[in-house]
Amino acid sequence: MLPDSSHCVVTSIQALYLHVPFCHTICPFCAFAVHGNRTALHRPYLDALRDEIALRGKTHGTPASAVRAVYIGGGTPSTLALDDVAHMLQSLRRNFKLAPDAEIAFEVNPEDALPEYLAGLLALGINRISLGLQSFDGATLAALGRGHDAGQSRAAAEALQSAGPDNFNLDLLHGAPGIGGEAFRRDVQAASDLRPAHLSLYILDVEPGTLFARNPQVRQWAATHREAQGEAFLWASDFLTARGYRHYEVSNYCLPGREGRQNLLVWEGANYLGFGTGAHSHVDGMRWHNHRHLRPYLRCLEKGRAPDHYRESLTPAQRANEALMLALRRDTGIDVAQWERTYGFLWGSRRERIAHRLVQEHKARRDGSRLALTPQGFLLADGITEQLMVES
Ligand code: SF4
Structure with a gap:
């Protein structure tokens, strides 16, 4: 069922999510809606994204209260040129009222975290950067099939520190096949030495449909190391708590008062809209997600239709x-x-x-x-x- 855009629904949207589905390389553990970085697709996708923002802005934009958080994630948003990021933000501002102190977060991959790119993001009003490090350890990064090495991890973290957003997040991933817990412990130590406002620590899950899921050795490794991963998880919780971080959600830690605002709003059940392939939305008990694949997503917007793939009204029990x-x-x-x-x-x-x-x-x-x-x-x-x- 498609949304009825014939009338304006005055609801309060508190958070917006923009999905950028392009990545330099596809990681073998990734289950997100992503594509290799085909730059020829950037223009049609960004045009469609602009149209979707305008379409949903007609039904949900500029209500009584202003949007408090914007999150630009993916995929790898930092595959985009700064001009394209600027246009995306303009579309948002044209169609939605952003609170003056809105948190505007942007995900950057280490290979893109160059000083001039980071400075450009901050100049556009982005005030929170999340760096997808995953590890500082070369063997871990190779086992995860990441497109960057240990030197780039280190350089990216340093560039981020020098660029100066005091609100930044580092992502770490534990459970790379063949890598023991010591490397993860060193990662947690090194990351917290940089005193980011926020740290996200994930345990690798072998998700169906990924390259890792098709590899019996990886599946075997994951199945036989669950206990060790649990021990590392508990160690990290103790270690980071002792260093002044609050373990405020299963996978997330922050310095006092520095929770990710987008996450908090979603977890509190606020209304939010997602734009782009596979993006999810929730408004007043109605939940929907967009087409995950590029072609149907683009086709819907070419025809002036919302790109909803699935939509449901939540029951009281749900x-x-x-x-x-x-x-x-x-x-x-x-x-x-x-x-x-x-x-x-x-x-x-x-x-x-x-x-x-x-x-x-x-x-x-x-x-x-x-x-x-x-x-x-x-x-x-x-x-x-x-x-x-x-x-x-
Ligand atoms: S860079 Fe991130 S989004 Fe892209 S494939 Fe790797 S894990 Fe997935």
Whole structure:
């Protein structure tokens, strides 16, 4: 079903996401909607993106309150020229009211993190840069099939520090096949030495449809190293907490007050719009995502239609479960009484027994009506959420 764009829906959109699907090389673990960097496709894609922003701006733009966060991700947005980034931001500003203090975040890959490019991004008003390092270690980067080496990781981190955005994030990835936990520990140490406002630490998942998933040795490595990865995850949580970082979400750490605003808004259930291939949106209980592949995405916009691939209105049970899942991924956890009042479901004795057991096993903390997972619990967040969900 396509959105009805014949009338203006005055809802408050708090966050915008722009997807840039091009990458210099495709990493063998990546399950995102991405394409090799065919520069001939940049122009048609950016034109379509501009049209989508204008189309959705007609139904959802310039409502009562202003957008508080913009995130330009991918893919690799830094495959784009600065002029193209400037045009994307102009389209956004033409169609949506951005708050004066909006956080505008942009993902950069190390091979693009040159001083003049970073300075150009900051001059365009981008005030948060997320660097997709994954590692400082040459063997880890090679095992991950990344397009950059250890020297480029180091140079990129230094260039980012000198460029001066005080709000930057470093991404690290643990679990490269054949690489032990020591390299990850050194990475976490080196990254935190740079004192970024934010760190994202991911554990490699062998996702269906990726090159890694087709490699039996990689699958075997992942299956036999889950426990070691869990130990490294807990070590990183202790280590970074001791260094003043807050482990505020399963995969995310920040210095006090420096949470990623886009993430926070999405996790809090705010309304957000996503533009570009595969981008997701959520507005007042309606959720949809765009076509993942370029051709149908471009075709829809050529015909002046929204590029929705799938759209659903969330049921009360889906809304309650989504809120539960997002809350349990954060260190603030879920306020059970408030969840009952908001979604109209009873927490009940079955969930209370599960919560009690989790606390006894040090996988959760209880503070009055609030239940929050500990780092041990974060490791099992998906399974725990499943046990607590309401039936839909
Ligand atoms: S650079 Fe990032 S988005 Fe692109 S293929 Fe690699 S992991 Fe995926």
